[in-house]
Amino acid sequence: MRFTFTLMAIGLEVVMIxxxxxxxxxxxxxxxxxxxxxxxxxxxxxxxxxxxPHFRDVHVMVFAGFGFLMTFLRKYGFSGVGFNLLIAALxxxxxxxxxxxxxxxxxxxxxxxxxxxxxxxxxxAVLISFGAVLGKTSxxxxxxxxxxxxxxxxxxxxxxxxxxxxxxxxxxxxxxxxGAYFGLAVAGILYRSKLEEGHPNEESVYHSDxxxxxxxxxxxxxxxxFNSAIADNEKKQYRAIVxxxxxxxxxxxxxxxxxxxxxxRGKLNMVHIRNASLAGxxxxxxxxxxxxxxxxxxxxxxxxxxxxxxxxxxxxxxxATKLRIHDTRGVHNLHGLPGVIGGLASIIxxxxxxxxxxxxxxxxxxxxxxxGRSIHMCAILKIPIWAQPSDEDCYDDSVYWEVxxxxxxxxxxxxxxxxxxxxxxx
Numbered sequence: 264m265r266f267t268f269t270l271m272a273i274g275l276e277v278v279m280i281x282x283x284x285x286x287x288x289x290x291x292x293x294x295x296x297x298x299x300x301x302x303x304x305x306x307x308x309x310x311x312x313x314x315x316p317h318f319r320d321v322h323v324m325v326f327a328g329f330g331f332l333m334t335f336l337r338k339y340g341f342s343g344v345g346f347n348l349l350i351a352a353l354x355x356x357x358x359x360x361x362x363x364x365x366x367x368x369x370x371x372x373x374x375x376x377x378x379x380x381x382x383x384x385x386x387x388a389v390l391i392s393f394g395a396v397l398g399k400t401s402x403x404x405x406x407x408x409x410x411x412x413x414x415x416x417x418x419x420x421x422x423x424x425x426x427x428x429x430x431x432x433x434x435x436x437x438x439x440x441x442g443a444y445f446g447l448a449v450a451g452i453l454y455r456s457k458l459e460e461g462h463p464n465e466e467s468v469y470h471s472d473x474x475x476x477x478x479x480x481x482x483x484x485x486x487x488x489f490n491s492a493i494a495d496n497e498k499k500q501y502r503a504i505v506x507x508x509x510x511x512x513x514x515x516x517x518x519x520x521x522x523x524x525x526x527x528r529g530k531l532n533m534v535h536i537r538n539a540s541l542a543g544x545x546x547x548x549x550x551x552x553x554x555x556x557x558x559x560x561x562x563x564x565x566x567x568x569x570x571x572x573x574x575x576x577x578x579x580x581x582x583a584t585k586l587r588i589h590d591t592r593g594v595h596n597l598h599g600l601p602g603v604i605g606g607l608a609s610i611i612x613x614x615x616x617x618x619x620x621x622x623x624x625x626x627x628x629x630x631x632x633x634x635g636r637s638i639h640m641c642a643i644l645k646i647p648i649w650a651q652p653s654d655e656d657c658y659d660d661s662v663y664w665e666v667x668x669x670x671x672x673x674x675x676x677x678x679x680x681x682x683x684x685x686x687x688x689x
């Protein structure tokens with residue numbers, strides 16, 4: 264992998280630098296004195312800086328939240344957080360460029376804080392897809408997937424917001440549902456039949472789940488900023504924050520309740536809690552800025568929490584055995600299903616308000632069509648020249664990372680962690 268990965272990574276970064284040199288600039292209003300300029304209008308820097316607190320929160324979610332959320336596998340922590348950094352770093356550059364080109368219609372464009380938020384959003388879509396194939400792909404495949412997915416993501420987003428004029432303030436459909444189903448499509452293409460019965464490394468240990476919970480907490484705390492980051496005005500921003508706040512809280516309660524109900528002896532499953540507790544933030548995103556009472560958002564969050572737990576319990580095994588789609592992190596249950604719930608909730612709310620909900624329906628259809636086309640593009644990832652790990656080496660950091668050798672102290676530490684939990688009689 265040494266030369267192929269190095270050449271591809273450096274080559275992509277050189278391309279980014281050249282494209283930025285040709286098309287991207289930051290502007291304080293001094294460069295557009297020419298009325299006939301073909302460049303996009305100057306940016307109000309003071310207004311742009313108003314978005315910085317939200318950008319900071321979203322940035323933490325991308326690198327710390329999603330990064331640590333990927334560390335739940337016992338021997339894949341380096342790769343989970345490390346490849347998350349690689350994907351996000353490349354993705355935000357390509358996302359900045361490709362979205363800027365779409366919205367400037369091929370002209371030079373200026374960078375503002377809001378465009379940096381949208382660049383982070385494009386990276387989030389890929390990070391969601393990354394979760395579906397976690398442990399089964401090489402860094403080279405991830406670089407290719409990042410470029411392909413963000414290109415399709417940008418085209419889809421332009422279609423949804425500029426052509427159909429749909430409302431999706433938290434981008435439940437355009438980021439979460441899109442990223443989840445794109446990831447499932449890639450997982451289906453890269454399906455490994457030998458992993459159908461499981462893999463010894465595809466499990467967590469006590470401390471890996473704790474690290475993943477750190478990522479969960481970053482995401483849960485900052486999700487109101489995510490859903491309100493690109494709101495048009497302060498009123499919409501306020502509503503998005505409040506609705507997300509209560510939807511998240513409701514999804515936590517129902518996730519705990521449903522997990523206890525479905526597990527043996529009423530115990531809680533950390534996978535359910537860590538993921539389904541975020542489902543409310545995803546589901547309410549589409550309608551977060553709408554004038555709905557807080558209890559509407561609580562209903563949406565409650566339903567999303569229950570559906571997410573049910574998905575982990577029943578749909579994930581079904582997808583693996585019947586559809587040949589192995590979803591490592593369960594992105595369908597955290598991002599896909601709640602994203603669809605968010606779209607349906609918006610249609611219902613708009614129908615109750617007697618507003619036009621057709622645009623959201625059309626945008627959903629367009630998104631499905633784009634996903635269908637993307638499956639053919641992702642077939643390139645199947646080509647066996649990208650240094651993908653063997654079936655035996657999946658979910659193992661040592662394939663791509665220099666891993667510290669375990670000392671005698673480490674052995675004693677891991678032996679202590681390898682305890683058998685107390686099983687009480689029902």
